[in-house]
Amino acid sequence: MRILNPLRIAFKAIILNKVRSLLTMLGIIIGVASVIAMLAIGEGSKESIRATITSMGSNMITVRPGSDVRGGVKQERSAMETLKLTDYLALKEEASLLTYISPLVNGSGQVISGSNNWPSSIYGVNPDYLKIKTTELQSGSMFTDAEVQTAAKVAVIGQTVVDNIFPDGKDPIGQMIRFNNIPFTVIGVLEVKGENTFGQDQDDIVIAPYTTVQKRILAVDFLESIVASSINEEKAPEAVLQVSEIMRTQHKLTESTANDFNVKSMEELISTFSSTSEMLTLLLVAVASISLLIGGIGIMNIMYVSVKERTKEIGLRLAVGGKESDILMQFLIEAILISLTGGFLGVTLGLSATFFIENFLNWPTSVTSYSIIISFAVCAVTGIFFGWYPARKASALDPITALRYE
Amino acid sequence: MSKEIIKIEDLKREFMMGTEKVQALKGISFGIQQGEFVTIMGSSGSGKSTLLNILGCLDQPSSGIYEIDGVKVKDLTKNELATIRNEKIGFIFQSYNLLAKTSAIENVELPLLYNSKVSSEERRERAIKVLKMVGLGERMHHTPSQLSGGQQQRVAIARSLVNNPVMILADEATGNLDTRTSYEIMSLFQELNKQGITITFVTHEPDIATFSSRTIVLKDGNVISDYKNEAIQSAAEQLANLPKENH
Numbered sequence: 001m002r003i004l005n006p007l008r009i010a011f012k013a014i015i016l017n018k019v020r021s022l023l024t025m026l027g028i029i030i031g032v033a034s035v036i037a038m039l040a041i042g043e044g045s046k047e048s049i050r051a052t053i054t055s056m057g058s059n060m061i062t063v064r065p066g067s068d069v070r071g072g073v074k075q076e077r078s079a080m081e082t083l084k085l086t087d088y089l090a091l092k093e094e095a096s097l098l099t100y101i102s103p104l105v106n107g108s109g110q111v112i113s114g115s116n117n118w119p120s121s122i123y124g125v126n127p128d129y130l131k132i133k134t135t136e137l138q139s140g141s142m143f144t145d146a147e148v149q150t151a152a153k154v155a156v157i158g159q160t161v162v163d164n165i166f167p168d169g170k171d172p173i174g175q176m177i178r179f180n181n182i183p184f185t186v187i188g189v190l191e192v193k194g195e196n197t198f199g200q201d202q203d204d205i206v207i208a209p210y211t212t213v214q215k216r217i218l219a220v221d222f223l224e225s226i227v228a229s230s231i232n233e234e235k236a237p238e239a240v241l242q243v244s245e246i247m248r249t250q251h252k253l254t255e256s257t258a259n260d261f262n263v264k265s266m267e268e269l270i271s272t273f274s275s276t277s278e279m280l281t282l283l284l285v286a287v288a289s290i291s292l293l294i295g296g297i298g299i300m301n302i303m304y305v306s307v308k309e310r311t312k313e314i315g316l317r318l319a320v321g322g323k324e325s326d327i328l329m330q331f332l333i334e335a336i337l338i339s340l341t342g343g344f345l346g347v348t349l350g351l352s353a354t355f356f357i358e359n360f361l362n363w364p365t366s367v368t369s370y371s372i373i374i375s376f377a378v379c380a381v382t383g384i385f386f387g388w389y390p391a392r393k394a395s396a397l398d399p400i401t402a403l404r405y406e
Numbered sequence: 407m408s409k410e411i412i413k414i415e416d417l418k419r420e421f422m423m424g425t426e427k428v429q430a431l432k433g434i435s436f437g438i439q440q441g442e443f444v445t446i447m448g449s450s451g452s453g454k455s456t457l458l459n460i461l462g463c464l465d466q467p468s469s470g471i472y473e474i475d476g477v478k479v480k481d482l483t484k485n486e487l488a489t490i491r492n493e494k495i496g497f498i499f500q501s502y503n504l505l506a507k508t509s510a511i512e513n514v515e516l517p518l519l520y521n522s523k524v525s526s527e528e529r530r531e532r533a534i535k536v537l538k539m540v541g542l543g544e545r546m547h548h549t550p551s552q553l554s555g556g557q558q559q560r561v562a563i564a565r566s567l568v569n570n571p572v573m574i575l576a577d578e579a580t581g582n583l584d585t586r587t588s589y590e591i592m593s594l595f596q597e598l599n600k601q602g603i604t605i606t607f608v609t610h611e612p613d614i615a616t617f618s619s620r621t622i623v624l625k626d627g628n629v630i631s632d633y634k635n636e637a638i639q640s641a642a643e644q645l646a647n648l649p650k651e652n653h
Contacts, residue, residue: 005519005520005522008519009519012508012512016505016506016507016508017507312503313505316503316505317516317520318464318488318491319462319464319491319497319503320491320492320497320516320517320520320565321488321489321491321492321493321517321520321521321569322488322492322520323484323485323488323489323520324484324485324488325485326520398464398465398466399464399465399491400459400464400465403464403499403503
């Protein structure tokens with residue numbers, strides 16, 4: 001009975017003032033919905049930027065031999081011949097922060113098929129290489145570990161090579177090509193990547209098992225470099241340290257000796273990514289705070305004014321015997337009902353708006369649970385507080401003062 | 407001798423108007439017996455509304471004693487005062503003070519909503535009963551905007567009666583009404599008074615005072631006269647004597 005009556009009174013008051021209740025709710029609805037939709041758009045763009053940057057191989061780590069001076073002449077890095085297959089095996093075995101790892105040897109030469117030829121580079125790698133480079137095949141398949149073991153004469157080629165040695169549009173898969181007179185069977189074609197940021201054509205490439213390239217083309221047993229990918233971008237710096245550690249042990253370097261190798265991560269890409277994502281996060285937080293602030297002020301105003309203009313009603317309720325606590329309870333329940341209903345409608349509207357933007361405007365969006373929780377909480381708490389606070393002041397007045405309030 | 411419902415002794419009320427202290431009531435004493443129909447007369451500024459607000463427990467005296475139905479009001483907390491207003495007093499305002507957009511019956515039920523002893527069935531029953539008593543049995547579901555001034559005041563009277571108060575206090579209850587409607591309302595009050603309800607009525611119109619059994623006249627915060635009305639006029643008769651309206 002004690003709780004039923006205030007509920008009944010509050011409910012009646014809301015029904016009686018449909019327009020006012022709706023307007024009050026509208027402030028909350030729009031506040032919540034706009035924050036959810038805006039954060040969804042922001043998060044969506046952030047994720048799509050992240051995906052783009054990740055596809056550039058931002059977690060790639062490269063190990064190269066260090067350069068050295070021999071007889072007063074600086075030698076080319078690969079001439080050092082210090083990077084061995086054992087280093088690759090040790091890293092593959094011990095480096096826990098790496099997901100994929102591949103040795104790399106490369107050489108350049110002429111690709112020939114029938115009467116067509118084209119100067120290109122050959123990369124000797126293992127099957128992990130495509131994952132490290134986040135590259136897919138547009139047709140055919142990648143060679144297998146078994147084909148690496150047997151130094152099979154198979155190759156995956158880029159689109160530029162295809163265009164130049166199969167100008168008649170013949171399906172390259174299964175065709176025989178020759179690289180520096182060594183015959184290879186084409187088993188796959190890489191997807192088109194275009195030029196990289198430095199203007200290098202990433203499609204002008206022939207990929208073959210590193211064993212094949214080492215033995216049959218270059219006749220070497222050292223590696224040009226070792227490429228790997230760390231678990232994720234954030235772990236890249238740690239992975240670099242881990243790799244250095246393992247390499248030092250491998251090369252039996254004493255503490256006073258400098259590294260005879262270089263470990264590089266894609267630091268520029270990583271810092272670009274983190275600064276971009278930080279900027280976006282900041283922007284999002286700023287936009288969301290402003291909309292929440294404005295929404296909150298709107299709710300505050302409507303609640304404050306609508307309670308103020310009911311001071312007379314409060315006076316009457318006091319005069320016919322309503323206790324201060326009865327009045328407070330009524331306004332508190334009213335504020336809770338309005339705020340929660342408005343909040344739920346706002347979440348619904350925000351989610352529908354996001355759905356619409358995603359499916360009809362084709363913007364990437366991503367709804368985060370924290371945006372729902374925070375916007376709902378801020379609006380509801382503001383609504384409830386500013387519904388309750390002026391009511392508290394009004395119900396503490398002498399009935400006659402409240403009655404005479406104009 | 408019948409029971410004394412109201413007893414006030416040396417009642418004072420002061421207001422601060424800016425820096426100036428204004429004495430609205432300068433020490434008033436009187437008592438009201440059960441079943442009396444008292445009018446409190448006085449020009450504006452005489453303190454009559456202030457007095458009524460104190461009697462209605464809407465306002466507190468600065469000093470002096472006020473007892474209603476044997477209870478000393480001065481010692482009461484806010485909540486106890488609310489209970490007194492709810493259970494012992496029916497207050498009627500000049501401007502009716504009905505809740506807008508709320509039906510007559512719901513307006514009448516309002517005081518009972520704050521009385522947890524009354525069930526919802528009893529609440530409805532009692533509201534219907536008092537609305538019939540004031541002659542609005544046919545208009546229970548009309549909202550104030552669909553009622554005339556006189557009818558709105560009847561709703562307010564019904565609301566004041568619904569809690570079975572020991573006393574009804576009316577503040578210029580006919581002040582917003584034309585003569586004919588005023589007389590109708592006064593005849594209703596006289597009827598209620600005949601049924602034993604104590605009424606205290608504040609007015610500045612001398613003809614209204616002739617319908618009551620006792621008149622207290624206030625001037626500048628003091629009682630200047632307090633007399634029994636020997637020749638009580640019947641509002642119903644006066645109403646019959648009014649010239650027929652020509653519309």
